[in-house]
Amino acid sequence: MKEKLDELKKQGAKIYSFSKLGTFNNCQYEYYKSYINKEKGIENVYTLMGSQLHDGIEAIYSNEKTIDNLRDDYSNKLVELDLLGVKFPNEKIGDSWKADIGHFLNNFNKIDKKMLLEKLIVFEIDDGIWMQGYIDSISPSDHGKPFVNIIDWKTSSKFSGKKLQEAGRQLLMYKYGLEKTTNHKVDKIMWFMLKYVYVCHKLKNGKTKQKMCNRGKWVKEIKKSLEKDLHNLGIEEFELELLLDKAIEENKLTYLPTEIQSKYWLEDCVVEYKATEDNLNELKDYVLKTINEIESKNKKNEDEWEPVEIDKYNSFYCSVLCGHRKTCKFYKQYLEENADGFDKKDKKDEFDIFG
Template sequence: MKEKLDELRSQGKRIFSHSKLNTMNTCEYEYYNTYIKKNRGIDNVYTLMGSLIHDNLENIYNNKNDIEKFRKQYQEKLFELDMLGINFPNESIGNSWKADVGHFLENFKKLDVKMKTEMLIVFEVLDGVYVQGYIDATVPSDQGKPYVNLIDWKTSSKFSGKKLTEAGRQLLMYKLGIEAVSKYKVDKIMWFMIKYVTVHRQGKTKVITKMCSRGKWVKEMRNQIEKELISIGMDAFELEMLLDKAVEDNNLDCLPEEVKSKFWLEDCVVEYEVTEERLEEFKNYIRETIGRIDSKDPNNEDDWKPVEISKYNSFYCSTLCGHRKHCKYYKKFLEENADGFTKKEKLNNFDLFE
């Protein structure tokens, strides 16, 4: 695949990635800065920590690392970024993210499967249009050869609505790619949601499952746990004390065994269903996105429109965009809304306010 990629580039073929296409649909002005002007931009805490987690998982499954080294590097990276002033949007968001990922690391269990990691795929998705990407993990399917399952590690929040479709396109690209360049057929495409855990609860007749944030799964399951404690006749005062401690510790160690045994955790793996409608939507998305790129004048900066910025959707501009320190549109937004920002928010955007 690496040789094929080099060959296509030498031939001047058009090669896109999921990230490149997604950037055009997020903010045309960011696309212009990144891919037309070739400005590298700056990193953010999510991409840097996400890369560290991906790299360590790859090394663990290739037997080049272990979980203890992973935990150590994770803590060192958080400290390094804090010293460099590369922070989460606020302390509450940061604490929540660290609690979720920290729970994953403390309870890490290596999947007992043969795994191919970071597989590069390059293929022609439309006439004359190529896409490239790296598949996080390829594992055998229960159906046996030639079927495989594809797994994408995700440190983001769970997907719904428009975000589900956007994230699903990347998995669909992987499926089409591996089937185009290899003898394998893809059975399932899935996300491994690092920040979440699947909580199983043994009901009277069946097992009930719920997807919970790792760092506060007990809090999110409090009502169900309370019902189990009531069912064994526990005193109301003792019940509340035990529940409060369980929520604080984020585990059930303080509870009676007959209640603890009814709850167990598994890593959260979410399957994305492949349908003909979704595959067609993905191809139309690529066709439409490239059409919009081609309609723009690469020599006219004003032809590339920025994302519409408001106080309610400025998270991307303030935290994720690689050009947030120098974007003229975000600067204008900050100036027009300066009275509505706190001192800390102004400090975080010092370069632009200055």
């Protein structure tokens, strides 16, 4: 695949990645600065820590590192970024993210299957239009050869609504590309959501109920169920509150009665995305439509590349995630026009990103 990619580049072929298309649909001006002007943007804490965790997980599955190595690397990277001034949007958000990932690392369960890691795929999606991407992991399916499963490690928040479809397209692209370039048939496409865990317990009918919770506060998120369990055991209200407060503070059930401790268990949060025929057709339409729009733009005329419409709902992306947040004239204009709407602290924090 690497040789194929190099050859295509020599030929001047049109080669796109899923992230490249996503950038264009998110903000054409960001695409222009990144891919037309070739301006190197700045990283953010989420992408840097996400890459570090991806690399560490890959190293564990390739038997190059242990989980202890990964924990140490993770802690050192956080310290390094803090010293460099690469921070989370605020302390509360940072503490929550670190609590979720910390729980994942402290409760790491290695999947007991052989895995092909960081698989490069290069495939032609239409005449003269090529896509490339790296699949995090490919593992054997329970259905046997030639079936495989695709797993993508995610450190982001869970997907819903429009975000679910956008993220699902990437998994669909991996499936389409792998089946087009190999003899494999993809059984399941899945995300391994590092920040989340399934809290499980048995129902009276014998079925298992799962609740998707943030790892760093999973006990708090099942508080109502725990209250009911404690009431059923006849625990007095005062003692009940003390027990729950301690369990939530420690994010463990250790201090609760053994009947409750044995009722619940945790499972890693692996979420499947259904690869329907409609979804696959929508993916191809999305790719071709986006590429046609990109190719129709005048690469020498900056004004043709429209910025995302910035408002209070999406300004987080512009202020934290965009690689050109310190130089974007549109975001700077947004801050200046809305300066009166920020309180003094927020205003200072927003303008500080421009140094």
